[in-house]
Amino acid sequence: MEKFGIDENTFSKITFLIGVCHDFGKGTKYFQRYLFETNPSIQRSLRNKREYHHGLISAIFTYYILEKYVGSLKDKNILEYIPTIGYLIVKKHHGNLKNAEDEIRELIDEDTLEIIDLQIKSLDTSELKAVYEKLLDEYGIPFDIDTFCNEYRSIAKEILKSKRKFIKLLKEEQFTGYxxxxxxxxxxxxxxxxxxxSSIDVSSEIEISPELVDKYKVEKGFQNNESTMNKVRNEIYKEVTENIENLDLDKKIYSISVPTGSGKTLTSLSFALKLKARLRExxxxxxxxxxxxxxxxxxDQNYDVFEDVFKTVETTNLSEDVLxxxxxxxxxxxxxxxxxxxxxxKSxxxxxxxxxEIIVTTFVQFFHTIVSNKNRSLRKFHTIANSIVILDEVQSIPHKYWLLLKQVISGFAEYFNTYFIFVTATQPLIFDPEKGExxxxxxxxxTYFREFDRVKLKxxxxxxxLDEFKGIIDSEVKEKIDKNFLFVFNTIKSSLEIFNHLKSLKLENSDYYYLSTNIIPKERLxxxxxxxxxxxxxxxxxxxxLIEAGVDIDVDIVYRDFATIDSINQVSGRCNRNSSKSYRGQVNIVVLKDERKEFHRYIYSSFLIDKTKEVLKEFPSEIYEKDxxxxxxxxxxxxxxxxxxxESKELLSYINELKFKTLTSDFRLIDDKTGYEKIDVFVENDTEAAEIWKEYTVMKSLKNPLDRKEKFLSIRRKFNEYIISVPKKDFPCEELEDLNIGYIPLEQIKHYYDPETGFVFELKSTMMCD
Structure with missing residues (x-):
């Protein structure tokens, strides 16, 4: 924080003042009536009346107090705008943040000011004076509640004046720090x-040994395995973890870029634990x-690895406050x-x-926390400060967001002591190593990439x-009866056509597997x-x-519909992954099309495809792993x-100008490239699903919102295991309006959901919706 011009002590005081001021408006007789109202329906009606709201009046009061505090300081810098920032966040502390410029416009609305007039007149000034004089005296802030009540309209004008200056500064400086x-x-x-x-706080001091993974590797006998693969894994592990003591802690963004299957999960965890210990010391x-x-x-795959580490080495019970x-x-x-x-x-x-101590989560959870306006998501924003963030398979981040995320990540690293570890076999140039970033x-x-000779790409x-492609693969799957095959496609429909074709061959001694988001999560896993x-x-x-990045499977032969280089490399990592074959695995990249265009053009941007083709032209038709x-x-x-x-520059301008609402509406880490409106559908695939659906319908009938939420949380995990998302155009009925979801009942499952391939796109118009 000191790089902001705010020392730790000043920051602590600012957070304290915002905390004690943010509910000032609850001192009105209006809010007190709402608070003590015992009839839920009356309470709900009061909630909709503006004089019963406490956010705006509390925000004005917060500005007033912070202005006094900042005014007492000699060196202001960014502190000059802390009162305005305090106003913005207190105003929306029960909602989602909006654009900073819009949040202050209410102060020029006479109707709004008249509402505050009513609130001011209804304050219990004697009690508020006693409370705040005691709280603010410690900071040397003179406080006279009568002055505030008499001058609040002048304070509102000051906020407007400060806002205009602040908004102008934001546009000119384009500084992510704000x-x-x-x-x-x-x-x-x-x-x-x-x-x-909530009265829930379980913060505690939990020590995790920095040698945890070292001990695990010994327990599992990894050091005794002399295979080429394990030898490289151990060399990489040693190189990364043994240099922790010599690391310059002023550098906070790191890369572990190694071949697929070379143990980066354990290596990155061990490095993070050792870095954690050094930061503490x-x-x-x-x-x-x-x-x-x-x-x-x-x-789930990587979480299971972490869980096994703890359960193998630690003698204590593994709990959620640890992992x-x-x-x-x-x-x-x-x-x-x-x-x-x-x-x-509560959970x-x-x-x-x-x-x-260790959180295993999704990119969506993480990146939609650091780029967000949502109250629920932003609650954990501050926990990223002073953390060690491992971003695994970072090549999946869309290139259009590289600059945006680089700026935000750099800000966390520079100002909040956050350390980032980028882990992948295909390191994108979000940060440029040649520039020391x-x-x-x-x-x-x-050396490690050259040591492997697991695959050959054609x-x-x-x-x-697809008919031509079928002719190519038919003979191969028939002749190579001892080989495991993986076929990866760009669209669900092309994958379904090839799967059904391969099944129709009725090959002996063969198990068939189909995977796509067309299948409910329970069956996919x-x-x-x-x-x-x-x-x-x-x-x-x-x-x-979906099978590409990180899924730990090992096959002999891969066919991949044309994709970008990072996807080609990732699917290559599923071929002869453990280097257990006495021959190279074969990865075949082909370009498949329908009557309109190549399938890859439905999925990938033309820009990325063109760059892929440019790079491939520099190589012969056969490429080896060392390349x-x-x-x-x-x-x-x-x-x-x-x-x-x-696109990144536009989003960055939203960030730098505190246009929170606009930013969130435009930032989508996962784009739906189909362009079709989708509907969530519950697939009643088995008797367990039928019981869960019954519980869901009972839950939706509950009148109390908290009861509904509590009940849903008890079934949420299992409920979501039966959810798929399909284009509305392919779903033959309206969603159930009272339940906000599509539904395929168990008695009709055989017509609309295939146990092997999932949702049947050619659904009959006779399907019932009840």
Whole structure:
């Protein structure tokens, strides 16, 4: 914070003053009536009347007090605008942030000012005076409530004047620091407010050994395995973790860029634990570890690895305040080291607050926290300060957001002591190592990529339709009866056509697996688990892109519909992954098309496809694994050097000008490239689903909103395991308006949902909606 011109003591006082001032408006007789009203229907009606709101009057009071405090300080810098920032965040501490410029316009509205007149006249000034004189005296802030009540309209004019100056400054300076300090103060306020209201606080001192992963590797005998693969894994692990003591802690953005399957999950965790210990010892920073990944399919996989580390080495029970999984399919349950257990709303409250030493979560959760205006998401914004953030499979971040995220991440690193570790086999140039923007923890990565000779890539750029492709693969799957195959497609419909074709071949001694978002999550995870298990039968797997990044499967031959370089490299990591074959795995890249265009053009931007083709033209039609590092680096360099940064620059202007609402409406980490409006559909796939649906309908009938929410949380994880999202155009009936969801009942399941391939697109118009 000192780089903002705000020392730790001053920042602490600012947060305190915002905290004690933010509910000033609850002292009106209007709010007190609302507070003590016992009839819920009357209370709801009062909530809609403006004089019963407390945000705006509290915001004006907060500005008034902060102005007095800042005025007493000698060196102002950014502090000059702290009162205006305090006004903005207190005004919306029970809602979502809006654009800063819009939030102050109410102060020129006479009707609004007359409402505040009524509130001012209704204040219990004697009691408020006693409370605030005592609180503010410690800070040397003279306080006269009568002065505030008499001069509040003049204060409102001061806020307007300060706002105009502040908005002009934001537009001129384009400084991300104002965004970061505003959201940090907002996050601290709403988190503290919610903790106070809930009476739940489980913060505790939990020590995790920095040698935890070292001990785990010994316990599991990893050091004794002399295979080439394990030898490289151990070399990478040693290089990354043994240099922690020599690391310059002023550098806060790191890279672990190593080949797929080379143990980066354990390596990054061990590095983070050792960095955590060093930060505690040298900087007195108690850093939590936030491990973020793009896909649910690998979150559970990597969480299971972390869980196994703790259960193998630690003697204490593993609890959620030590290791937490946070995504929409995770259990709503929270247990502490002291064996205190929470369920329902209390559990959700703790989970969403990231009150744990290690959090395993999604990119959506993480990036839609640091780029957001949502009250619920921003509650944990301040916890990212002083943390160690591991971003795994970072190549999945859309290139159009590189500049935006670089700016925000750099701000966290520079101003909030946040350390970032970018982990991937295909490192995008969000931060440029040639410019010293990121520290490479693996100095010998060229050597490691050269050591592997697991796969050979064959690139065929002449487009072909699916019938032509069937002719190519038929003979191969028939002849190579001992080989496991993986086929990866760009669209669900093309993947379905090939899967059904392969099934029709009725090949002996073969198990078939189909994976896409067309299948309910419960079945997807089950299929991935089955694929990873050893079997006497060979496996033929057909999938969309969801299987690419991080899913730990190992096949002999891959066919991949044309994609960008990073996707090609990721799918190559599923081929001969563990280097257990005495021969190279084969990865075949083909260009498939329908009657309109190539399938890749439905999914990827033309810009990225063109850069991929430019890079591939520099290589022969066959590429070996040792070439992949150069291939990836060349691709990302071309993307960075020639891509438009217009979208990132526009979003950055929203950030720098505190246009929170506009920013959130335009930022989408996951784009729906189909352009079709979608509907969530509950698939009553089995008797367990039928019971869950019954509970859901009962829950929706409950009148009390808190009762409904509590009931839904008890079934949320299992409920979401049966949800798929499909285009409305392919769903033959209206969604159930009273339930806000589509529904395929168990008795009709065979017509509309296939157990192997999921949702049937050619649905009959006779489908019932009840």
């Amino acid at each position: 965004y970061l300090i505003t959201l940090t103060l907002y996050s601290i306020l709403i988190n503290s407010d919610k903790i106070d209201a 040298e900087k007195r920073i108690k850093a939590k570890i936030i491990y973020s990944l793009p896909f649910l399919s690998i979150i 937490l999984k946070h995504h929409h399919l995770a259990d709503i349950f929270y247990r502490t080291q002291d064996d205190e257990e929470f369920e329902g709303l 959700l409250f703790l989970i969403e607050g990231w009150n744990s 990121i520290v490479e923890l693996v100095k010998n990565k060229d 690139i065929t750029l002449n487009p072909m339709n 089950k299929k991935i688990k089955e694929i990873k298990e050893k079997s006497e039968k060979r496996k033929i797997i057909v999938s969309t892109q 992949l590092l150069f291939l990836n680096n060349n691709y990302f360099r071309k993307v960075k050097d020639t891509s438009s940064e217009d």
